[in-house]
Amino acid sequence: MPELPSQTQARLESQYGLNTRDVEVLMSVNSGIDVGFDGEPGSQGGAVQYFEEVAVGRDPKAVVNW
Numbered sequence: 001m002p003e004l005p006s007q008t009q010a011r012l013e014s015q016y017g018l019n020t021r022d023v024e025v026l027m028s029v030n031s032g033i034d035v036g037f038d039g040e041p042g043s044q045g046g047a048v049q050y051f052e053e054v055a056v057g058r059d060p061k062a063v064v065n066w
Helices: 005-016 022-032 048-053 060-065
Strands: none
Touching: 005 022, 005 060, 022 048, 022 060, 048 060
């Protein structure tokens, strides 16, 4: 089962310290990702996955504002 949007928002706010506005921007860009029949994210991944990959070892607030 994929993560629900409210769970994703809460995780991004707590884990990365992002504010609600930044999370909403990521989530709105992320709204077009494909979800497979088994509930797994499609091959594209979306903005949230990309953000999480780029944020490794970096300041998350700088990454989200880039």
